[in-house]
Amino acid sequence: QVELVESGGGSVQAGGSLRLSCIASGHLYNTNYMGWFRQAPGKEREGVAANDRYGTISYAHSVKGRFVISRDDAKNALYLQMNSLKPEDSAVYYCAADSYAGSGYIRVPTYKYRGQGTQVIVSS
Numbered sequence: 001q002v003e004l005v006e007s008g009g010g011s012v013q014a015g016g017s018l019r020l021s022c023i024a025s026g027h028l029y030n031t032n033y034m035g036w037f038r039q040a041p042g043k044e045r046e047g048v049a050a051n052d053r054y055g056t057i058s059y060a061h062s063v064k065g066r067f068v069i070s071r072d073d074a075k076n077a078l079y080l081q082m083n084s085l086k087p088e089d090s091a092v093y094y095c096a097a098d099s100y101a102g103s104g105y106i107r108v109p110t111y112k113y114r115g116q117g118t119q120v121i122v123s124s
Contacts, residue, residue, distance in 0.1 A: 025076065096109070099112070
C-alpha cells in the first residue's frame with residue numbers, strides 16, 4: 001500500500017506558474033513508476049507527465065515545453081513545475097504511482113495508487 005499526498009494547487013492567471021508536490025509513504029517499492037494526471041469537469045482523465053525510477057520521463061503534447069516533472073527518491077517526492085499556464089490547464093491534478101505498470105504519461109491514469117488531488121484554476 002502507498003499513500004500519496006499532493007499539495008501546491010491554487011488559482012493563477014494565464015501565463016503564471018505553479019509547483020505541485022506529491023509525498024509518498026508506505027510500501028515505496030510501489031513507486032517505481034510515478035506521474036501526474038488531471039481531470040477537468042466533464043472530461044476524461046488525461047495523463048500529463050511520467051517519471052519512473054529508472055530515469056524515463058515523458059510528457060503529454062499539450063504540456064511539453066511548459067511543464068517539468070521531477071522526483072527526489074531520497075525525499076519520496078514527486079514534483080510538477082507548471083509554467084506558462086493556460087486556462088485549459090485548469091483541472092484537478094492527481095499524483096499516481098504503480099510498481100510495474102510501465103513508463104509513459106499515457107499509462108499514468110491507470111496506475112494503482114493515486115492521491116486525493118489538488119485543484120488548479122487558471123483564469124484568462
